[in-house]
Amino acid sequence: MSIEVGTATTWQRRVEEDMTADRWGNKGVFVLATPHLVGLLEGTCVRAIHDQLDRGWSSVGVHIDLRHLKATPVGDTLTLSAEVTEVDGRRVIFKVKAEDSGGLAGEGTHERVLIDLARFLQRVGTTR
DSSP, X not given: OOOOTXXXXXXXXXXOGGXXXXXXXXXXXXXXXXXXXXXXXXXXXXXXXXGGSOTTEEEEEEEEEXXXXXXXXXXXXXXXXXXXXXXXXXXXXXXXXXXXXXXXXXXXXEEEEEEEHHHHHHHHTOOO
């Protein structure tokens, strides 16, 4: 398995009502929720390295440092991107970014650790 620095991906996602701060308990705030943005960016990192993982391997997020810079309303489209900036053994660091029709909506870094999926699930007691 060889994850290379510079590996990157970009994809787009429309902001839906179930992605808003209102749905996370902040009633009446119908813009993209920060926890949902975190999940989208984490998923972008997964997409970026998926094809470089050996069979039976996956990754888990262990750290995110994100600045959510502006509100993105329902109906707007996010462009999400992730680029591998560092690989240290099983540790992979990404630069992440989210842009909407008004510009930069969020940016930061995300760290993932590569795992042998069967061994990981056995260790945590999940046998799916």
